[in-house]
Amino acid sequence: MFKIFQYTLFDLLRSRWTLGYLGFYLALTSALAFLSGDTSKVVISLMNVVLILCPLVASMLGAMYYYNSREFIELLLAQPLRRTHIFWGQYFGVALSLSLSVLLGVGIPLAAYGIWASGEIWNFFVLLLDGVLLSFIFSGLAFWIALRHENRIKGFGLAILAWLFFAVIYDGLVLLLLMEFRDYPLEAASICLALCNPIDLSRILILLKLDISALMGYTGAVFRQFLGSHWGMALSLGALLLWLTTPALMVRRIAQRKDF
Amino acid sequence: MIAIRQLSKSFGSLEVLKGIDLIFDKPGCVTAVLGPNGSGKTTLIKALLGLVIPDGGIIEVDRQNVRGQWDYRARISYLPQAARFPENLTVRELIDFVKNIRRGQQSQEERFIRLFDLEPHLDKRLGNLSGGTRQKVNIALALMYDCPLWILDEPTNGLDPLAMVHFRELVQEARAQGKIVLITTHIMSLVEEIANEVVFLLEGKIHFQGTIQALKTQHNQQSVERAIASILSGGASFSANGHSAQVQQLALSM
Amino acid sequence: MYQKLMWGIALGLAWWGRVQAATLEVCAQCPWQSVRQAVEAAAPGDVVRVRPGGYKEHSIQINKKLVLQGTGFPVLEGNDLEEILIITADSVRVEGFELRRAGKSQLKDQAAIRVRKARYFVIQQNRIVDAYFGIYLEHSSHGLVEGNVLLGTATHEASAGNAIHGWYGRHLEISSNYIKGHRDGVYLEFVDSSLVVNNISEYNVRYGLHYMFSNDDQYVCNVFRSNGAGVAVMFSKRIQMRENRFERNWGTTAYGLLLKEIYDADIQDNHFLYNTVGIFLEGATRISYQRNEFQYNGWAVQMTGGCLDNHFTRNNFLANTLDLVVNSRVNNNTFNGNYWSEYTGYDLNRDGTGDVPHRPVKLFSYILAQSPESIVLLRSFFIDLLNFSEKVSPALTPQDVADYSPSMSKIS
Numbered sequence: 001m002f003k004i005f006q007y008t009l010f011d012l013l014r015s016r017w018t019l020g021y022l023g024f025y026l027a028l029t030s031a032l033a034f035l036s037g038d039t040s041k042v043v044i045s046l047m048n049v050v051l052i053l054c055p056l057v058a059s060m061l062g063a064m065y066y067y068n069s070r071e072f073i074e075l076l077l078a079q080p081l082r083r084t085h086i087f088w089g090q091y092f093g094v095a096l097s098l099s100l101s102v103l104l105g106v107g108i109p110l111a112a113y114g115i116w117a118s119g120e121i122w123n124f125f126v127l128l129l130d131g132v133l134l135s136f137i138f139s140g141l142a143f144w145i146a147l148r149h150e151n152r153i154k155g156f157g158l159a160i161l162a163w164l165f166f167a168v169i170y171d172g173l174v175l176l177l178l179m180e181f182r183d184y185p186l187e188a189a190s191i192c193l194a195l196c197n198p199i200d201l202s203r204i205l206i207l208l209k210l211d212i213s214a215l216m217g218y219t220g221a222v223f224r225q226f227l228g229s230h231w232g233m234a235l236s237l238g239a240l241l242l243w244l245t246t247p248a249l250m251v252r253r254i255a256q257r258k259d260f
Numbered sequence: 261m262i263a264i265r266q267l268s269k270s271f272g273s274l275e276v277l278k279g280i281d282l283i284f285d286k287p288g289c290v291t292a293v294l295g296p297n298g299s300g301k302t303t304l305i306k307a308l309l310g311l312v313i314p315d316g317g318i319i320e321v322d323r324q325n326v327r328g329q330w331d332y333r334a335r336i337s338y339l340p341q342a343a344r345f346p347e348n349l350t351v352r353e354l355i356d357f358v359k360n361i362r363r364g365q366q367s368q369e370e371r372f373i374r375l376f377d378l379e380p381h382l383d384k385r386l387g388n389l390s391g392g393t394r395q396k397v398n399i400a401l402a403l404m405y406d407c408p409l410w411i412l413d414e415p416t417n418g419l420d421p422l423a424m425v426h427f428r429e430l431v432q433e434a435r436a437q438g439k440i441v442l443i444t445t446h447i448m449s450l451v452e453e454i455a456n457e458v459v460f461l462l463e464g465k466i467h468f469q470g471t472i473q474a475l476k477t478q479h480n481q482q483s484v485e486r487a488i489a490s491i492l493s494g495g496a497s498f499s500a501n502g503h504s505a506q507v508q509q510l511a512l513s514m
Numbered sequence: 515m516y517q518k519l520m521w522g523i524a525l526g527l528a529w530w531g532r533v534q535a536a537t538l539e540v541c542a543q544c545p546w547q548s549v550r551q552a553v554e555a556a557a558p559g560d561v562v563r564v565r566p567g568g569y570k571e572h573s574i575q576i577n578k579k580l581v582l583q584g585t586g587f588p589v590l591e592g593n594d595l596e597e598i599l600i601i602t603a604d605s606v607r608v609e610g611f612e613l614r615r616a617g618k619s620q621l622k623d624q625a626a627i628r629v630r631k632a633r634y635f636v637i638q639q640n641r642i643v644d645a646y647f648g649i650y651l652e653h654s655s656h657g658l659v660e661g662n663v664l665l666g667t668a669t670h671e672a673s674a675g676n677a678i679h680g681w682y683g684r685h686l687e688i689s690s691n692y693i694k695g696h697r698d699g700v701y702l703e704f705v706d707s708s709l710v711v712n713n714i715s716e717y718n719v720r721y722g723l724h725y726m727f728s729n730d731d732q733y734v735c736n737v738f739r740s741n742g743a744g745v746a747v748m749f750s751k752r753i754q755m756r757e758n759r760f761e762r763n764w765g766t767t768a769y770g771l772l773l774k775e776i777y778d779a780d781i782q783d784n785h786f787l788y789n790t791v792g793i794f795l796e797g798a799t800r801i802s803y804q805r806n807e808f809q810y811n812g813w814a815v816q817m818t819g820g821c822l823d824n825h826f827t828r829n830n831f832l833a834n835t836l837d838l839v840v841n842s843r844v845n846n847n848t849f850n851g852n853y854w855s856e857y858t859g860y861d862l863n864r865d866g867t868g869d870v871p872h873r874p875v876k877l878f879s880y881i882l883a884q885s886p887e888s889i890v891l892l893r894s895f896f897i898d899l900l901n902f903s904e905k906v907s908p909a910l911t912p913q914d915v916a917d918y919s920p921s922m923s924k925i926s
Contacts, residue, residue, distance in 0.1 A: 004363055012673040012704040040833030041855045052895055071344030077311050079361050080334035171896035175888060190887040207892055214812025214835035217790040218889055259312040
């Protein structure tokens, strides 16, 4: 697995896509950090970008990489290699190259800007963690979708649709639901709904620090327990871990059954 | 040795293999797997390699069921049909990569590079190679490990006459070394020249299995080509065996 | 300063008047073993000096001009039933004691130190541990409470008293005290022209500082941290609030600063950090807010009914969840020249002022009011889209609440 992973990673690190993606983050973060001079503003702007862009790029690149390496996969499949290792190797390679782009693209300018000494360090740490987790989750999902669909237009479309669903539509549905049933106690339900969407989860991880003041204003007991203690953080991280392993396991499942 | 029992596979509603029983256990025996397009040759070979997961039946390589296994592939030299490589790798990188994966096995890529005169192409990207050169690379990659089993899917596609000669020599050499070789091809002269036995697949079933001589005598023809043609033209009248009536029926129903 | 000078002169005069002031020493081997007996025996103007040690005493009445001085923090330990020191004369000074086990009665509002109808008192450098009321100033004026440490263990409002409690008084100065774990850190009711300065008041169950019916007071350079609410100013006039820090006042009804029915206040150079609500206004009129910084609050400013003539100028609004919530459309409150980190406008003529007005009220605050659970969607892309579309064509948010000259850079 490690060899495939290594190969995929180096292959991607040399590709224009990854470099462009890295460059984008470098430019954006530098611009935000050096031009705005207001670290709290940087956190919020970066958060919006990371939460939307990481899943989108991961979905696109995950599907694209799979389709572009179909031939290579066939070559590998005939080698004495475990199937799971081939696909996991590729998946981790893609996910890690994406993660590296986020980590370096956001991390370097901030380090240069001296963020590590500021009070914002925890926010940025969570932001980077979110970027990495979302890259893994969504490239895994895209890999799985691509493995299921030989037609690359269809697979690509579905991967983007999955992104659209989790990034935008889902929240709209949740809001609709909350407004529709606002006369009922919806605390636990709203937390559960948020746990079911990795983008919402990542957002809440940041909110737990950034907007704790507002969150603490909420009356409900379940909410207070969720937000006010380490419970919330632990539960969110747990759910994210589940989200992290699910696509990997789904990739494995389909990889073991698929015909080439 | 390879033993296949009751192998079946469908893609959706399309039954590609319908209960195939085959045994390849004679050292030095070259078997040609023949059949018209869509008869299941490639699926059979892919199932052997584990690229296609069978719906039913058992495949054993060296008495080991290969289902879910992967290490047995180290004993197989597989030449895929119409080689498709990652476009932006160079030939040398690809060879190195495969060597890296199969580390621990003795490889003899220099011999094939010399044999097929690949030296000038080593630093070219695979996407820029001509079809013939690609096939040479393909052969080199497949055969550079000394494996007891050879599975070659359309090995001569796009080869120039000189390379053809080299390829025939390679097969002769394998035969002499007692390897078990499976070949699919459309070129019947090649079959007559290098194969000892023939497996003829039709509609996902084995229509004939035996030596070339048996094939010819059974169909009362001088060449393999004609024998095959007579099978395909529904020559049940020539046949002494009961399968053919079925074949004809199947052919009509389609 | 003026007040300090007055006390100084008063004390000085007293000193000078009795050149032959006696010093009564109290300790286990001293002429006096009991603080109460020494106080009773002392003549006006004498000094009672208490050496280190524990003294189980309570209800010590100081009804004459006296200096009661502890050296090395002698401990006055009450009986859990009675008050410990009761000051009823002018010009009394109490310093350097640790007071424990004062009476804790919810019926009698007992205090560790009570000052009743006295003037020119000084209470300084004492340590008061786990009292019901710490220092209770009733009908007293021109006094100084300085450098005391008041540690309580209150967990519920009903079972706790206030650390420093003023009831009817004028010209009080409460400075440099450390207060923790009471109901209110400092409570002033009918107390006018007084100063609260340099105190740290934290982890109190209700408010860090609480004004009721008090006028012309000022509080400056205090820190209010993690209280039920930082400071509550109610039914009061002309209060000056400057250079205080309001931090981490978290909870359902937690505010950095709560203003209720007050008039003519100045709120300047304060820092509001990590409060659920930075400032909560209800019936606040003619208030000026200048150069305050609101950072990481849930709601920086929440305006409810009957707020008129509130003028926000040159404040910083940095990364608050919501900068402003108003629940009425009609008002004449203004925002000018503030810095809003949310502002997305531009400054083409480079005069440091944004060219398009900033509307700090967001649609999401209305959604939150309807469905509090929707807080889980905070800062989500979908909500941002909603906010944006509302900004482009306002339907629910009031159009007239806007900063027409938003600052492009943080105000320093």
